[in-house]
Amino acid sequence: MSQMNAVPVLSAGGRRPPLDAYFHYTRRGGTLGGEIAAGLFTGILSVCGIFLNMQLVAKLQISGGYAASNAAQAAANGEIYARLYFFSMLLAFVGSLAVGLVARLPLVQVSGLGLSTVVVSLAGTADGLTYSNLLVLCFFSSMAYAALVSIPGVRRVVVSVVPAPVRRALPAAAGLLMAWMAAQLTGLISVNASAVSAYGAGTVFADMNSRVAMPTLIDFGNFTYAADRYHPLMLVSTLSVIFTFVVWLVLKRCSRHPGLYALLLGTGLFLVLDLCAVCINWKNFGMSLDSMWGRLWMVGSEDALHHHFPQILSAFSIGKIFSEGLDFSAYAANGGNVPLLFSAGLLTVLLSQLLDAQAVLDAVEERCGSAEGERHRADLALMCNAGAGIIASLVGVVPLSLGKESCAGAEDGGRSGLTSIAACAVLFVSMFVWVVPFFFSTAMSYDVAFTMYGHYGETLQAITECSFAVADAVMVIVGLSMAARSMEINWRDATQAVPFCACVVGTLFLSSLVCGAVVGTAAYLLLVPRNGKLSQ
Numbered sequence: 134m135s136q137m138n139a140v141p142v143l144s145a146g147g148r149r150p151p152l153d154a155y156f157h158y159t160r161r162g163g164t165l166g167g168e169i170a171a172g173l174f175t176g177i178l179s180v181c182g183i184f185l186n187m188q189l190v191a192k193l194q195i196s197g198g199y200a201a202s203n204a205a206q207a208a209a210n211g212e213i214y215a216r217l218y219f220f221s222m223l224l225a226f227v228g229s230l231a232v233g234l235v236a237r238l239p240l241v242q243v244s245g246l247g248l249s250t251v252v253v254s255l256a257g258t259a260d261g262l263t264y265s266n267l268l269v270l271c272f273f274s275s276m277a278y279a280a281l282v283s284i285p286g287v288r289r290v291v292v293s294v295v296p297a298p299v300r301r302a303l304p305a306a307a308g309l310l311m312a313w314m315a316a317q318l319t320g321l322i323s324v325n326a327s328a329v330s331a332y333g334a335g336t337v338f339a340d341m342n343s344r345v346a347m348p349t350l351i352d353f354g355n356f357t358y359a360a361d362r363y364h365p366l367m368l369v370s371t372l373s374v375i376f377t378f379v380v381w382l383v384l385k386r387c388s389r390h391p392g393l394y395a396l397l398l399g400t401g402l403f404l405v406l407d408l409c410a411v412c413i414n415w416k417n418f419g420m421s422l423d424s425m426w427g428r429l430w431m432v433g434s435e436d437a438l439h440h441h442f443p444q445i446l447s448a449f450s451i452g453k454i455f456s457e458g459l460d461f462s463a464y465a466a467n468g469g470n471v472p473l474l475f476s477a478g479l480l481t482v483l484l485s486q487l488l489d490a491q492a493v494l495d496a497v498e499e500r501c502g503s504a505e506g507e508r509h510r511a512d513l514a515l516m517c518n519a520g521a522g523i524i525a526s527l528v529g530v531v532p533l534s535l536g537k538e539s540c541a542g543a544e545d546g547g548r549s550g551l552t553s554i555a556a557c558a559v560l561f562v563s564m565f566v567w568v569v570p571f572f573f574s575t576a577m578s579y580d581v582a583f584t585m586y587g588h589y590g591e592t593l594q595a596i597t598e599c600s601f602a603v604a605d606a607v608m609v610i611v612g613l614s615m616a617a618r619s620m621e622i623n624w625r626d627a628t629q630a631v632p633f634c635a636c637v638v639g640t641l642f643l644s645s646l647v648c649g650a651v652v653g654t655a656a657y658l659l660l661v662p663r664n665g666k667l668s669q
Contacts (some may be wrong), residue, residue: 148461149349156237161501163548167389171239171547174393179225179243179556180569183603185318186244186571187217188213188599189253190531195263199359215441216448219564220528226560228521228533236514239497239543241556242521243536246314247307249483251645252531255478260522261463262474266306268526269458270475272578275522275532281487286638292491297631300491303623304499306640306649307492308615311537313641318600319374320367363384365410366424370575370602373403377606380656392545392607399603400573426573427599431567432642438567484647490518492646493535496615500543541611575602632657 153159158168194213228242228432249490252271255261282288292300300544377399384391413426461471494511514535522532542552563569616637626632635656642650 140328146460152551156369156551157552158549161173161548161550161620162257163546165551166174167546168239168549168551169555170390170393171542171545172552172557173549173559174390174396174545175239175241175536175538175542176563177396177569177573178541178560178604179229179241179536180222180559180563182536182538182608183218183221183225183623184570184599184601185650186246186531187214189246189249190244190264191217193253193256193267193585197306203402211436212441212448214445215438216445217530219438219441219445220525222560222564224528224530224533226526226557226564227524228517229560230557231521232332232514232517232535233550234371235517235550236510237550238510239501239547239549239552239562240493240514240539241536241537241542241553242518244525244532244536245536247311247489247537247646248482248485248534249531251482255474256483261461261465263457263463263468265454266461266464267458268454268529268531270478271482271532272454272458272523272526273475274486275519275526277479278486278522279419279516279519281483282512282519283402288487288512291487295650296632296654296657298622298629300495300638300659301619301629301651302633302636302653303488303492303494303619303650304648305616305619306637307489307537307646308540308612308619309637310612310640310644312454312609312612312616312645315605315612318605319602319609320370321374353628362656366407369403369406369410370600371577373399374602374606376402377603381607381610383509387544392541392610395610396573396603399606402437403575403603428571432571439565449528450482454529454655459625472572480511480646482491482532484650486518486522486534486647488540488650489517490535493537493539496540496618497543498617501548501590502539512626521584537608537611537615540615541607542659543609544614570599570601573604574599628657628660632662 150165158164166354194217223459225241225243229240232238232240232242252267255267255270258522280287281291295303300590317367377395380398381391381395387392407424412419412421413419461469461474464474465471494514498511518533518535525532538556539547542556559569622629631664636647636653638645638651639652643649643652
């Protein structure tokens with residue numbers, strides 16, 4: 134691990150500032166302004182990720198089932214989206230605050246697409262599984278996860294079972310998988326059948342469905358009124374994504390916060406182009422806000438988030454999760470094996486939680502360094518993550534992950550838990566109003582159903598078509614950076630290179646970090662006897 138040796142900044146009395154005395158950010162090469170900027174950047178990306186995750190998980194609950202979900206059903210089930218969003222944001226705020234104050238590392242906890250995809254995939258094992266059934270599985274897996282990371286030395290024993298080259302590959306595999314998913318979400322590549330769901334800009338073309346295929350760049354000839362009802366909004370979004378990559382490449386060597394500036398400038402370009410290309414009719418200088426109605430109504434209508442709080446709180450019940458979640462009768466009636474589901478599902482979610490968290494921890498420490506005497510902070514971070522996972526299942530949210538947005542903050546100068554605290558400010562504000570999608574969403578429905586006479590409950594369909602192409606472009610960069618920083622291995626040693634590559638390739642092809650680790654471990658075990666030694 135690299136380690137920063139910056140000289141701490143002392144106050145006039147010869148003492149370090151109180152915040153630095155607690156968080157030790159100067160010891161890791163950070164500054165107060167850098168921590169705040171990185172935290173705001175991390176918080177914005179976290180909210181964007183929570184929105185996309187909410188779209189995925191809500192489809193398990195709306196009327197008509199996962200496969201039959203659409204904007205009309207979302208409008209009819211707006212309380213589900215509002216409840217998932219509120220509790221996801223609340224847990225992200227509490228969890229990130231805890232990990233920042235206790236572990237004092239630049240980490241956030243969010244309900245992310247990675248773990249949610251694992252959970253949702255369990256729903257495809259057989260008919261009859263409900264969302265409450267999946268939450269019960271998540272609860273018990275989180276309990277096991279908490280026991281695993283709380284008992285001294287147990288986590289290290291479990292992690293030590295994973296061969297060193299495979300563990301080294303985990304951040305690279307997780308980063309490349311995230312980059313691959315984020316690239317799909319930017320809308321720059323076409324979509325077709327595969328195991329990973331896509332949302333937003335990449336799914337609006339008439340001849341494509343909601344799954345992702347091998348990468349094929351979108352032909353600019355597709356940006357026509359016939360194929361794209363968002364025209365020219367999609368083209369504006371695509372140009373903004375390309376501009377975001379260019380800005381990052383220009384600033385990465387001359388700025389401490391290239392990711393933040395790329396996000397802000399890319400979003401700014403999108404809003405300007407949207408205004409000029411979509412809102413203004415240059416022939417007669419007329420003005421139409423069609424492309425803005427979705428974002429405006431999310432914060433300004435009577436269907437904005439704060440109007441849902443009475444229904445959210447009145448419908449909340451922890452006991453309901455167990456009363457409904459422990460009922461597997463429909464699953465069993467459709468031929469499902471409940472003991473097998475519990476054992477396989479619990480193990481899958483548990484390993485996903487552990488390996489994903491370990492990958493983020495390794496990536497963050499690779500960037501920030503690990504000060505002497507602070508190695509135990511990784512254990513504290515995992516304990517906070519496990520506790521948040523238990524609570525999340527009880528309130529109806531998929532267990533929180535140590536978000537890969539943490540790696541974005543670390544790449545942009547975040548060095549301590551103060552970054553997490555700054556991110557919490559964004560999460561706190563976003564808990565009560567859809568402020569981040571208001572500014573940073575890059576696709577919104579033209580067809581928002583609202584009336585001027587106060588009829589309630591029909592505008593939440595906008596969030597089912599809310600994408601964040603510029604933010605996804607930034608996450609592509611973050612994922613590639615995670616991978617690049619994990620490539621320092623001895624490529625001439627087959628016992629290192631082959632398992633490393635097997636883990637990465639297995640993760641990408643199977644869309645699972647657990648499966649990738651299994652493939653990498655198998656490759657390692659096959660090579661060890663042939664070479665007669667263990668690679669450390």
